[in-house]
Amino acid sequence: MSFLSKLKDIKAFVLDIDGVLTDSTILITETGEQLRxxxxxxxxxxxxxxxxxxxxxxxxxxxxxxxxxxxxGLGITDVYLKVDKKIDVFNDFLNKHQLTADQTVYMGDDIPDLPVMKVVGIAACPADAVEEVKASSSYISPKSGGEGCVRDVIEKVLKAQGNWYDNNPSGQEELIPSV
Structure with missing residues (x-):
């Protein structure tokens, strides 16, 4: 099955944080807080x-x-931190939401992401992912981690399924002009 035809089956996105949603930089304050x-x-x-x-x-x-x-704040509630074996959490997520691996995109950038990337419908990575991850990806975004690679993948899926445009991006009621 081609990459474009797989986009139409996607119902879920599974993402790594550091190097995917962020640019891999961790700033540490004097109090020890880590900023991304x-x-x-x-x-x-x-x-x-x-x-x-x-x-x-x-x-x-x-x-x-x-x-x-x-x-x-973005509406994502299935967030798992301090995870050693990502494949176990991934399988729990599939079971919880009655999904198959083929219905998911996984975007990762480094070695710990490989076990999940090998079983999903679409394995994707940012342009600056490590070589092993690039070799296992069916899609390599032209964008680097933290620089729009997640939007790139989401946009491709939503456009393929006719869901990209938002008629009401502010979430507010539209005002109807009086005549």
Whole structure:
């Protein structure tokens, strides 16, 4: 099955955080807090896909509560931090939502992502992923981690399924002019 035809079967996105949703940089404050940088364009695509009914699972070995807050703010509730074996969490996510692996896109950038990438419908990675991950990917975004690669993949899926455009991006009631 071709990449484009697989896009039409996708119901869920599974993402790594560091190097995918962020640019792999971790800034550490003097108090020990770890800060990451997210791309607002990725955020738009994430919240739009949630609004359109797509499921998301974010799996990371990291443990930042600010990351959890950011993702929850975008409508993503299946967020798993401090994970050693991503494949176990992935399988639990599939069972919880009655999905098959073929209905998912997984985007990762490094060695811990490979076990999940080998079983999903579409394995994707950012342009700056490690070579082993690139070799296992059916799609390599031209964008690097934290620089719009997540939006790139979400946009491709939503466009293939006719769900990209949002008629009401602000979420507010539309005003009808009086005559």
């Amino acid at each position: 940088r997210f791309n607002v364009k990725d955020g738009y695509a994430l919240q739009l896909a949630v609004k359109k009914g797509y499921l998301f699972c974010v799996i990371s070995g990291g443990k930042s509560q600010t990351v959890l807050s950011r993702l929850n």
